[in-house]
Amino acid sequence: xxxxxxxxxxxxxxxxxxxxxxxxxxxxxxxxxxxxxxxxxxxxxxxxxxxxxxxxxxxxxxxxxxxxxxxxxxxxxxxxxxxxxxxxxxxxxxxxxxxxxxxxxxxxxxxxxxxxxxxxxxxxxxxxxxxxxxxxxxxxxxxxxxxxxxxxxxxxxxxxxxxxxxxxxxxxxxxxxxxxxxxxxxxxxxxxxxxxxxxxxxxxxxxxxxxxxxxxxxxxxxxxxxxxxxxxxxxxxxxxxxxxxxxxxxxxxxxxxxxxxxxxxxxxxxxxx
Amino acid sequence: xxxxxxxxxxxxxxxxxxxxxxxxxxxxxxxxxxxxxxxxxxxxxxxxxxxxxxxxxxxxxxxxxxxxxxxxxxxxxxxxxxxxxxxxxxxxxxxxxxxxxxxxxxxxxxxxxxxxxxxxxxxxxxxxxxxxxxxxxxxxxxxxxxxxxxxxxxxxxxxxxxxxxxxxxxxxxxxxxxxxxxxxxxxxxxxxxxxxxxxxxxxxxxxxxxxxxxxxxxxxxxxxxxxxxxxxxxxxxxxxxxxxxxxxxxxxxxxxxxxxxxxxxxxxxxxxx
Amino acid sequence: xxxxxxxxxxxxxxxxxxxxxxxxxxxxxxxxxxxxxxxxxxxxxxxxxxxxxxxxxxxxxxxxxxxxxxxxxxxxxxxxxxxxxxxxxxxxxxxxxxxxxxxxxxxxxxxxxxxxxxxxxxxxxxxxxxxxxxxxxxxxxxxxxxxxxxxxxxxxxxxxxxxxxxxxxxxxxxxxxxxxxxxxxxxxxxxxxxxxxxxxxxxxxxxxxxxxxxxxxxxxxxxxxxxxxxxxxxxxxxxxxxxxxxxxxxxxxxxxxxxxxxxxxxxxxxxxx
Numbered sequence: 042x043x044x045x046x047x048x049x050x051x052x053x054x055x056x057x058x059x060x061x062x063x064x065x066x067x068x069x070x071x072x073x074x075x076x077x078x079x080x081x082x083x084x085x086x087x088x089x090x091x092x093x094x095x096x097x098x099x100x101x102x103x104x105x106x107x108x109x110x111x112x113x114x115x116x117x118x119x120x121x122x123x124x125x126x127x128x129x130x131x132x133x134x135x136x137x138x139x140x141x142x143x144x145x146x147x148x149x150x151x152x153x154x155x156x157x158x159x160x161x162x163x164x165x166x167x168x169x170x171x172x173x174x175x176x177x178x179x180x181x182x183x184x185x186x187x188x189x190x191x192x193x194x195x196x197x198x199x200x201x202x203x204x205x206x207x208x209x210x211x212x213x214x215x216x217x218x219x220x221x222x223x224x225x226x227x228x229x230x231x232x233x234x235x236x237x238x239x240x241x242x243x244x245x246x247x248x249x250x251x252x253x254x255x256x257x258x259x260x261x262x263x264x265x266x267x268x269x270x271x272x273x274x275x276x277x278x279x280x281x282x283x284x285x286x287x288x289x290x291x292x293x294x295x296x297x298x299x300x301x302x303x304x305x306x307x308x309x310x311x312x313x314x
Numbered sequence: 315x316x317x318x319x320x321x322x323x324x325x326x327x328x329x330x331x332x333x334x335x336x337x338x339x340x341x342x343x344x345x346x347x348x349x350x351x352x353x354x355x356x357x358x359x360x361x362x363x364x365x366x367x368x369x370x371x372x373x374x375x376x377x378x379x380x381x382x383x384x385x386x387x388x389x390x391x392x393x394x395x396x397x398x399x400x401x402x403x404x405x406x407x408x409x410x411x412x413x414x415x416x417x418x419x420x421x422x423x424x425x426x427x428x429x430x431x432x433x434x435x436x437x438x439x440x441x442x443x444x445x446x447x448x449x450x451x452x453x454x455x456x457x458x459x460x461x462x463x464x465x466x467x468x469x470x471x472x473x474x475x476x477x478x479x480x481x482x483x484x485x486x487x488x489x490x491x492x493x494x495x496x497x498x499x500x501x502x503x504x505x506x507x508x509x510x511x512x513x514x515x516x517x518x519x520x521x522x523x524x525x526x527x528x529x530x531x532x533x534x535x536x537x538x539x540x541x542x543x544x545x546x547x548x549x550x551x552x553x554x555x556x557x558x559x560x561x562x563x564x565x566x567x568x569x570x571x572x573x574x575x576x577x578x579x580x581x582x583x584x585x586x587x
Numbered sequence: 588x589x590x591x592x593x594x595x596x597x598x599x600x601x602x603x604x605x606x607x608x609x610x611x612x613x614x615x616x617x618x619x620x621x622x623x624x625x626x627x628x629x630x631x632x633x634x635x636x637x638x639x640x641x642x643x644x645x646x647x648x649x650x651x652x653x654x655x656x657x658x659x660x661x662x663x664x665x666x667x668x669x670x671x672x673x674x675x676x677x678x679x680x681x682x683x684x685x686x687x688x689x690x691x692x693x694x695x696x697x698x699x700x701x702x703x704x705x706x707x708x709x710x711x712x713x714x715x716x717x718x719x720x721x722x723x724x725x726x727x728x729x730x731x732x733x734x735x736x737x738x739x740x741x742x743x744x745x746x747x748x749x750x751x752x753x754x755x756x757x758x759x760x761x762x763x764x765x766x767x768x769x770x771x772x773x774x775x776x777x778x779x780x781x782x783x784x785x786x787x788x789x790x791x792x793x794x795x796x797x798x799x800x801x802x803x804x805x806x807x808x809x810x811x812x813x814x815x816x817x818x819x820x821x822x823x824x825x826x827x828x829x830x831x832x833x834x835x836x837x838x839x840x841x842x843x844x845x846x847x848x849x850x851x852x853x854x855x856x857x858x859x860x
Contacts, residue, residue, distance in 0.1 A: 344832055571781070
């Protein structure tokens with residue numbers, strides 16, 4: 042069932058507006074193309090309303106926010122919401138500093154997002170106001186493990202219910218919940234953490250998946266998480282002697298490029314609680 | 315005859331100033347190095363005049379414009395024009411929003427460019443004020459095909475004559491005209507559209523080609539279009555099982571790196587009308 | 588002895604704050620991950636103090652500076668200095684324009700850096716006020732060669748002594764001095780100059796090496812230079828028919844990813860005067 046989500050992306054070719062950090066923006070654009078979507082980037086307040094109007098989804102990532110781009114986020118977000126577009130928030134580094142945390146909080150408060158996607162530390166920050174992140178990577182103490190899985194699932198479900206949106210918490214084990222069901226996903230490899238921007242790439246791709254599957258948003262969000270993790274597994278199989286994280290980065294995007302309904306359906310490892 | 319243009323780039327090593335979008339800027343820098351030129355980036359208004367003064371060409375790309383960088387574009391453009399440097403305008407997303415369209419129009423009005431290079435939708439926007447682009451990719455309805463080729467050539471020639479500059483319209487079939495002759499180029503592969511920034515890369519490279527071939531600018535512009543398309547063909551030959559758009563991106567830059575006069579001369583597919 | 592420096596990076600996983608140019612920022616992030624460190628980027632003045640506070644080192648690179656990011660550099664730099672963090676200045680393009688030169692001078696004056704790392708033209712600009720750079724690449728006339736090596740070593744040592752910091756001058760022959768000893772390093776390949784950002788990548792990695800080796804900063808700086816050059820040598824061995832500068836870029840990062848204490852110890856080519 043998950044598999045048809047990528048087929049729908051390739052059929053619909055949704056145009057996705059990304060206001061995202063300048064560190065990983067090129068990879069976000071290329072993975073959107075790889076999965077069958079079309080990317081456009083714009084963060085200038087005077088430009089974003091027109092740009093987002095011709096799109097189907099808006100991906101807001103605060104990784105290298107600045108005052109101008111924040112204004113762009115709010116203007117684009119309000120316009121996209123008014124048009125009924127898919128909206129995703131990636132609160133990169135929430136918890137690492139007050140400016141980021143406050144911006145993420147304010148975005149969340151003023152704009153209704155379809156999905157909030159982050160690592161466990163970022164999501165905990167938004168849920169609890171706790172500030173435990175180590176930079177842009179999740180704090181080890183927070184990690185979702187088989188041991189604390191029940192509590193983590195309850196947390197994801199509760200936060201999703203409270204926010205009235207889908208919450209995607211990604212890490213070694215990924216959780217995707219809409220407040221009722223919760224997908225527990227075990228695709229991926231730990232080596233993906235040695236590449237910058239796999240989370241940012243997922244946020245872009247997830248926005249495209251939701252935009253192309255408006256009637257099954259939770260399934261689409263889970264499918265994109267499976268697709269990213271599965272790409273990490275397929276890419277790892279293709280690694281050669283002497284390859285490292287730069288080759289791995291390219292191979293992951295390539296694996297998404299070559300992924301079809303059947304590969305995703307067969308490779309997705311998840312359960313629903 | 316086209317082949318010697320890349321030889322001249324490698325001999326002259328022109329320094330090219332790029333005010334370009336942050337999505338594909340790294341690829342622009344690497345393809346400039348690949349073809350034998352040298353890149354420098356700067357968009358701060360206080361910095362651009364000095365920087366452009368030590369260069370031979372200026373590549374202005376409005377892909378992720380903002381108010382500050384627009385000021386940088388005008389200051390750099392006016393300085394470069396006063397110094398007789400090569401100037402290229404890449405109106406990314408013109409037609410996708412009023413801010414971009416207006417900025418491209420204003421740049422075109424206040425600064426004389428040697429070349430305007432874009433996809434057919436962007437160029438039509440500048441020529442007709444029509445607004446038909448789908449994001450940063452050309453609208454399918456606009457595409458240059460064998461069927462509408464005569465009309466497209468006439469359009470390119472007329473717009474070039476009106477603007478008094480070279481116009482390069484790139485797509486499945488590429489057109490390059492100075493208002494008199496028109497090169498019709500059939501290098502390239504459709505899969506290049508699945509990589510972000512092949513157009514931006516071409517704009518950077520075209521600026522270098524003109525800067526190193528000041529006495530044959532039209533030929534140089536056409537040669538750079540052939541070189542990019544040919545690189546796409548050579549790179550595709552080198553694709554391996556499991557490769558996708560990330561590998562393809564790298565292989566295209568690599569093909570430019572290994573391209574010499576003979577390869578370009580032999581591989582260029584064009585006619586002149 | 589140099590070899591243990593990379594081991595210490597992998598053990599300590601230092602978080603490095605980078606205010607760096609948008610051209611090569613992705614490669615800086617990936618090479619930091621490759622060597623065992625963790626990157627974070629932020630240039631917004633309101634954000635940088637919090638971000639740098641959770642880090643161990645700060646890498647300031649003026650490659651695409653603007654007025655806002657310069658304010659971020661000063662605020663981050665002063666905070667990091669107050670906290671005793673490792674600070675590195677990469678004066679990209681100093682000498683190419685007054686704005687860059689003045690900014691580098693002012694940063695150097697108001698903030699105490701542990702290392703200043705640049706090419707010979709940039710460092711000469713800071714030392715002498717001479718303006719001889721050709722863009723962001725070193726002027727050929729300035730290059731450190733076997734012929735002028737004695738004078739170059741004396742220059743590096745003197746400038747380091749005057750500034751009270753480590754000076755790293757990178758090129759065909761690299762010099763790293765703290766005002767007393769001077770490492771002369773002969774790792775690397777000339778083809779590294781055909782990739783954008785090997786210098787920026789080194790600056791990021793050097794910051795991590797110093798942060799993880801606070802009691803042997805000069806050795807750590809030299810070790811990072813050896814590691815980068817050695818990665819260039821190993822990567823070149825892995826180049827295949829048809830590969831060019833894009834493949835080489837990836838292979839260099841991959842070589843760092845696979846580098847351990849033994850490889851670095853064995854491959855480092857240096858003498859100390």
